[in-house]
Amino acid sequence: MAEKRRVDRRIQRTRALLRDALMRLIVRKGYDDITIQDITDEANVARTTFYLHFGDKDELLFSTMRDLYEDLYAASGHEKTSSWFTDDIDDCIADDFEHVQDYSDFYSIMLSERGSAAFLTQVRGYLAEAIMGDMFKVFAPTEVEAKLPHNMMAYAVAGAQIGVIKWWLDNGMEQSPKEVAFMLEQLLKKGLIWGLGADEKS
Amino acid sequence: MAEKRRVDRRIQRTRALLRDALMRLIVRKGYDDITIQDITDEANVARTTFYLHFGDKDELLFSTMRDLYEDLYAASGHEKTSSWFTDDIDDCIADDFEHVQDYSDFYSIMLSERGSAAFLTQVRGYLAEAIMGDMFKVFAPTEVEAKLPHNMMAYAVAGAQIGVIKWWLDNGMEQSPKEVAFMLEQLLKKGLIWGLGADEKS
DNA sequence: ATTTTATTGAACAGTGTGTTGTATAATGTG
């Protein structure tokens, strides 16, 4: 372990300041309206310093997203056994919704008209990839039987999940993460199983 | 009919020029990178003139979207009988996919990281509303039996549809509009019928 | 303790913004 050379403390500190400043500003005024001046002012950092670390606002956003999803991945744990295709499916998705709940201010803006297209595209891609992984984990050798392309189903499910997150956030998050996860699962599972050709086995 | 007072030809012409310029520029360089200067240059219109009609880039985009969806609505026709909950469901959705095909250059960019968050949010909202309309049209008085909130299902379906459009565009549109529509239908219909509590009737 | 390097603050030209005022030209109307 610890193969990477340790990163200068000043770098870590500056990047963290910029990341936190960005997230505060997103909630306060939406992504588009944020200038690099805003970020460096909010972070109490010289504007020149920003350019030592990131080329533009989007680069900082992507870096921020990586931090955020390392968090999520660490929390939900490597030893995750649940997935879209096991009986405890809702445990798996519930982790996602809990994460959204933790950062609900952030996601409320980022999934609104004041958010970022790049962000949405990245998130959809992440989700779709994860869902594809689940599909192959469970039905690895059964590709031939599938009635719909794995890719297509993954994007549909990812889109649906984002749609439900949007609905949940816009309607006061009246359900618990587990409940929304269960609702999403109920709506999609039958179609998914069919699409995978898994209803004909077992 | 013809109740509205006719709009000055110059206004119609200018707005059309700006709209077309915007759509060309979106394909050429993505939404974010477009400046108002770009638009007016491309449209051969004075920059001051832009501000006579729109407050900012987003206003022009929204106006452009209205034009676009008037088009779609006119094409698919008022007398549309098919919907998400009739047997010819795929006719209904196929219209959407045909529209996407007609403007595939435009949508390829707008649904990518070079698109616009406001656009995506609007489209999802439109779709969800239309889907809700379909649900109430067919199962008007059965709200009580529904196992999932209509709102929630509408947003899930809208998200899934956008996800599939994204997948379709990114993978060379190898299927016909009707085929993709049918695929999406197959994936979602069972869950939807169940969610509406409609599987217990009939 | 010394070297290395991240940060600062000032300055710079370049670009886009949103607005104002006057002149011009196209349009609608009687």
Next chain:
DNA sequence: CACATTATACAACACACTGTTCAATAAAAT
């Protein structure tokens, strides 16, 4: 057709943000 209306063009403006350079300073690594 002639007239009044009004949309557009053009130039000029102050303002804000950008992205870069440079010398000076401060902090970290070793």
